[in-house]
Amino acid sequence: LRSCLYDLGNQKYVLTCVFHHIASDGWSSGILVNEFMELYSALQSGSATAIATVLPELTLQYSDYTIWQRKYLEGAVLESQLTYWEAKLQGVATLALPTDYARPSVQSTAGSNVSFALNKEISESINAL
Structure with a gap:
């Protein structure tokens, strides 16, 4: 996540956030935006207790999922997966795709x-839009 807060003057701001596609999807970004708005509203109300209680407690964390996945992918399941892909990929050469520049x-x-x-004229046009 990369973010930048732009100060437009007169107590006006724009917050931009950029996610790499591997870190977020449309469904997840919607949740993030909604939670951010809830936290911001709680902060605006000035209540420290509201900030702590505004979001629901999560029943699962990503680490829970990774532990489940690691436990699932061991023993016979892991061996089956490795055997399948080793057979499928046997004799396959490394794929060399054309690129736009040398890597x-x-x-x-x-x-x-x-x-x-932005110059003043473009900035004012954007604000008007």
Whole structure:
């Protein structure tokens, strides 16, 4: 999740959030937005207890799912899966797809950003829209 809060002046702000598709889907992002709005409303009300109680307690955590999956994928189930895929992929060569530029031998997860300022005319047009 990457986020940025834009100060538009006159106590107006825009919060933007960007998710990588592997970290979120449409269903999950809807939940996140709703929970964020609930927490923001509770914060605006000024009640510290409201913030702590506004969201329901989760019955499951992602770690619960990973533990279940790890327990499921062991022994006979794991061996069956490995045997199946080893047989399916036997003799298959590495797939070389065309790319738009040469990739380095060691991939990096380093990202980058681009910053720019909108001129006053465009900014006012966006605000009017």
